[in-house]
Amino acid sequence: MTTADIIAVGSGHNGLVAAAYLAAAGKKVLVLERNAWFGGGVVSRELTLPGFRHDQHSMSHIFIQGNPLLKNDELKLKSKYGLEYVFPESPMMSLFEDGQTLRLYRDSERSAQEIAKFSKKDADTFRAVSKQAAAWLPMIASSLYAPPAPVGATNAMFDQSREGRQLWRIIQMSSHDHLTDLFENERVKMHFARVAGENLVSPDEKATAIGAYVFLGFLEAYGFGVAKGGSGKLTEALIACIKDHGGDVLANADVARIKVTNGRATGVECVDGRTFAAKDAVIGAIHPHLLGQMIDGMNPQARADAEATHITDAACITVHAALDAPLTFNSPDKCDSVMVECLPTSYEVLRRDFDELRYRQLLPYPLLGLGSLSQFDPSRVPAGKAILHLWDYVPYHRPDGRSWDEAKNEYADRMLAHLKRFVPNIDSIVLARHVDSPVDMERTSPSFRRGDLHGIATTTYQSGAHRPTPELGQYTVPGLDRFYLVGPFQHPGGGVFGAGRATAMKMFEALGMNFDKQGRVK
Numbered sequence: 001m002t003t004a005d006i007i008a009v010g011s012g013h014n015g016l017v018a019a020a021y022l023a024a025a026g027k028k029v030l031v032l033e034r035n036a037w038f039g040g041g042v043v044s045r046e047l048t049l050p051g052f053r054h055d056q057h058s059m060s061h062i063f064i065q066g067n068p069l070l071k072n073d074e075l076k077l078k079s080k081y082g083l084e085y086v087f088p089e090s091p092m093m094s095l096f097e098d099g100q101t102l103r104l105y106r107d108s109e110r111s112a113q114e115i116a117k118f119s120k121k122d123a124d125t126f127r128a129v130s131k132q133a134a135a136w137l138p139m140i141a142s143s144l145y146a147p148p149a150p151v152g153a154t155n156a157m158f159d160q161s162r163e164g165r166q167l168w169r170i171i172q173m174s175s176h177d178h179l180t181d182l183f184e185n186e187r188v189k190m191h192f193a194r195v196a197g198e199n200l201v202s203p204d205e206k207a208t209a210i211g212a213y214v215f216l217g218f219l220e221a222y223g224f225g226v227a228k229g230g231s232g233k234l235t236e237a238l239i240a241c242i243k244d245h246g247g248d249v250l251a252n253a254d255v256a257r258i259k260v261t262n263g264r265a266t267g268v269e270c271v272d273g274r275t276f277a278a279k280d281a282v283i284g285a286i287h288p289h290l291l292g293q294m295i296d297g298m299n300p301q302a303r304a305d306a307e308a309t310h311i312t313d314a315a316c317i318t319v320h321a322a323l324d325a326p327l328t329f330n331s332p333d334k335c336d337s338v339m340v341e342c343l344p345t346s347y348e349v350l351r352r353d354f355d356e357l358r359y360r361q362l363l364p365y366p367l368l369g370l371g372s373l374s375q376f377d378p379s380r381v382p383a384g385k386a387i388l389h390l391w392d393y394v395p396y397h398r399p400d401g402r403s404w405d406e407a408k409n410e411y412a413d414r415m416l417a418h419l420k421r422f423v424p425n426i427d428s429i430v431l432a433r434h435v436d437s438p439v440d441m442e443r444t445s446p447s448f449r450r451g452d453l454h455g456i457a458t459t460t461y462q463s464g465a466h467r468p469t470p471e472l473g474q475y476t477v478p479g480l481d482r483f484y485l486v487g488p489f490q491h492p493g494g495g496v497f498g499a500g501r502a503t504a505m506k507m508f509e510a511l512g513m514n515f516d517k518q519g520r521v522k
């Protein structure tokens with residue numbers, strides 16, 4: 001049996017972040033990964049042809065930029081372990097089917113001028129929204145990288161001032177209702193409503209309106225980070241940090257069970273029978289639906305609540321393509337943002353699309369988003385070539401009963417045929433492609449259960465200290481000592497946040513260590 005101080009189940013970036021802080025503090029860590037590769041949702045792989053490196057899942061690193069992990073380079077991932085970002089001027093844009101565009105820039109005034117193409121009044125409103133987003137950003141950011149405050153205390157705090165009550169009102173509203181209050185132009189509304197879609201929810205879903213402020217605040221303050229060499233460079237930097245501090249990562253180690261002795265996690269057992277002992281603690285990237293199967297004798301109520309957590313209706317399907325040449329767009333304007341949203345000309349079409357998902361139907365009008373990051377980082381492709389990352393939303397169970405394994409290529413054909421309306425040269429430049437259906441995503445990481453990129457739905461009742469459930473919201477499991485959770489299904493949610501930092505803070509406290517002093521690479 002191999003023994004370490006800390007065993008981490010899963011090499012997703014959150015597990016690696018937690019493990020790296022503990023390694024920096026002198027703990028011997030061992031990370032076990034069921035796949036033959038490391039990184040979970042933060043990987044770059046040659047999925048199509050040699051020399052084309054695709055970000056299989058996450059491509060832009062947004063919210064992690066405000067995390068002290070990178071902001072203050074606490075683990076020296078940037079200054080010592082090779083992590084480097086470029087921050088393109090325009091992080092996100094809408095390309096409407098008739099060729100009109102709306103680009104958001106890091107510079108708020110340039111974005112306002114884009115919005116003025118549609119409505120001068122909306123441009124003025126946007127200036128005020130941008131100021132408000134910047135004002136709220138420090139408070140929002142301070143809540144993202146540490147264990148969440150109790151829900152009741154947070155709400156009581158909001159209730160103490162006019163500004164707090166105003167924020168609480170927006171937090172409870174749907175994106176659509178709030179955007180309708182703010183803007184007059186349909187396309188401006190649709191542009192910001194699409195942001196809710198990126199969070200896998202309909203703009204008509206209650207309690208989504210704050211998302212636009214969070215998104216805009218980060219977009220302007222930090223930009224969208226494009227990692228040089230690919231998203232997986234973050235994973236590589238974290239592994240380099242762990243190894244530099246005497247730790248290790250092991251592939252093809254599928255953990256079946258957490259070993260519990262006298263109410264304390266003492267190690268793990270793999271599907272193939274190998275066992276690993278943990279002297280101090282175990283970290284688990286384990287989805288709430290699966291926890292009870294892996295922890296013998298888990299508190300029955302906590303298990304039932306975890307298994308009852310809700311998954312979004314908007315599962316994801318992606319197409320990765322190796323391209324012979326860069327994309328050309330059906331627009332006189334530049335389409336060089338990190339994320340390009342291919343949108344209809346009518347906002348109602350977008351809203352009705354999300355209604356169809358609620359009824360588990362395929363979208364009548366595909367809602368394609370795309371990124372072609374080789375334009376910012378040519379090292380990912382052979383000279384003169386390019387890559388495409390294309391995504392759309394689908395139900396996990398197809399309405400016609402066919403399996404996604406059998407039908408995914410047909411659906412990818414549909415996505416590429418629709419893309420032709422926006423990218424006329426697409427037919428002639430695809431050299432090879434790789435399609436991930438929601439079922440494939442679930443296979444690559446159990447976090448992406450039923451194709452939910454965020455593990456579980458991002459709703460108010462599954463947020464903050466109640467994510468995934470009130471019992472599990474502090475990264476711990478009731479009745480089980482020295483076991484700590486990481487994953488997109490924990491606070492602050494799905495996305496590349498580096499949220500393992502908050503799990504590490506809890507662990508330092510339990511192990512009698514000082515996070516601020518010891519959790520740093522010197």
Ligand SMILES: Cc1cc2nc3c(=O)[nH]c(=O)nc-3n(C[C@H](O)[C@H](O)[C@H](O)COP(=O)(O)OP(=O)(O)OC[C@H]3O[C@@H](n4cnc5c(N)ncnc54)[C@H](O)[C@@H]3O)c2cc1C
Nearest residue numbers: 010012013014034040041057058059060255447487495496
């Ligand atoms: C298609 C797609 C696109 C995305 N795009 C973006 C984006 O552009 N920007 C962004 O910020 N976010 C994006 N996301 C979300 C982001 O990738 C995830 O939220 C994030 O990677 C989750 O990290 P994690 O470490 O918590 O979990 P994961 O990355 O899921 O890692 C968990 C790891 O644990 C392993 N594991 C689980 N159980 C076991 C076990 N029993 N034994 C051993 N190993 C185990 C898994 O194999 C996996 O490697 C995207 C996600 C997807 C799927």
